[in-house]
Amino acid sequence: MRITQGTFSYLPDLSDEEIAQQVQYALDNGWAISIEFTDDPHPRNHYWDMWGLPMFDLTDASAVVYEVNQCRAAYPQRYIRVNAYDARHDRQTTALSFIVHRPDHEPGFRLERGEHIDRRLRYTIHPYATDRPPGERYGFTSGDGHPRPPRQRGRRPAS
């Protein structure tokens, strides 16, 4: 199941050039860009891991594309997204957030029924991927054999 979330969730995956154009739009507006990755794509999981620090004062999108490619090389089997933060006084929120990379195989979600009082049912979704421990959820493929990237960037502890 192809997971979608964020600003361009209804579109096919963006090409590198389209990513660069979106990022350039954000930079032209003076938004700060950050790159995040995760292997827990639940829609309510807001705490993705940071890839390096947020990037301020950029002028050209090629720097962001460069970092995205670095992150892809280190984590080919994770979800990677780009966030643009608008720091202006009355906004102060994420202005743009979209997925730029996804694992080869996405197992999707199952529906879980929970019994509640009075025979009521509560439903929730559960990603199949999170049945496995962090770091092994989308399989070990090239470059992802070790959970920690080179030079110890990102914050995910070894597991």
Place this chain on the structure above:
Amino acid sequence: MTGTRVRRASAAGGRRPRPCLRTDAVLGTDVLLETDAVADHDLSSTAMTSGSRTPPRGFRMPTPGRPHPEPPAPEPGTAEAAASPDSADPPLPPDATVDLAAERQASGIDEILDTLDRELVGLQQVKTRIREIAALLLVDRVRRRFRLTSSRPSLHMSFTGSPGTGKTTVALRMAELLHRLGCIERGHLVAVTRDDLVGQYVGHTAPKTKEVLKRAMGGVLFIDEAYYLYRAENERDYGQEAIEILLQVMENERDNLVVILAGYKDRMESFFASNPGISSRIAHHLHFADYSLDELMAIARLMLDRDNYRLSGAAEQTFREYLARRMRQPRFANARSVRNALERARLRHANRLLAASGRTWSRDDLMRFEPEDFLASRVFTGGV
């Protein structure tokens, strides 16, 4: 602007529509999305609608009460038009001919080269080299239209010369020039020194250097006094780490970044001698010669013109004498010394006018330097 609107959402107050996507933007080649966020920043100016500056990139949301902006037509010779000649034009047939003069006109490089000639005195060698580089890049662009592929020329440069010979100024012009020729996307100049690249503790240098490099991408990175990066006497100095990252990015991101190293000639030479990797990656070594006395006088005249001052006939003689003496003294910084001398002359000039009581001054008096404005200098009284 007839694309189907896919989504529209309004922020608080409905004033600022969020990024909104049009299908033509996705399928077409143009950049998309421009919200009113930009317009909010410069409501004070009418630039958005009057077209007095280059139009913003991309589409804009139609907003009630605001004139509907036309999508900016890509100007010939801008980076957008130049960056993707392959996708934009069909290849020219082998027997076609091109008019290089027209190409040159369209690229707008003459304007920059002329400014360079006008604003910079002397420096013949440097100017010739810049013209050569510009010619090469222009011809390369035309060759690409015939599908004559060649490797992108290396554009990293080193500027050597004494202080005040115009290295930074030329670097600024160079950024603009490369931008017009479509070699770099933005054409901004990021000027840094050792402090901005080298960290203070273990593990600090790499992120710091990378951040600077990312900031400079799409433009020119100007490293002033680059030889400070390498300190031969301390082998554990973090500068070495910065140099390694710099080398790697200079090699891999050649299309996005042009690096210019600047500094005094002798020290740059020993820097290159101890870092052969850097020297071999720099294609253009430009030397900025010291100015002669006549050139310094021409520079002074340019500076005075810009600030609406002038020298009286006698003052011109005095100033010439002043420069001749100053050139023989230590710490002479060419054009920068000229500027400082003129700044001090302005002080004395103002003081002289104020001190003389009981008379009125004409417009010309307010513009004219007299010999006594220079004679009070320590250069004439024997000090340094």
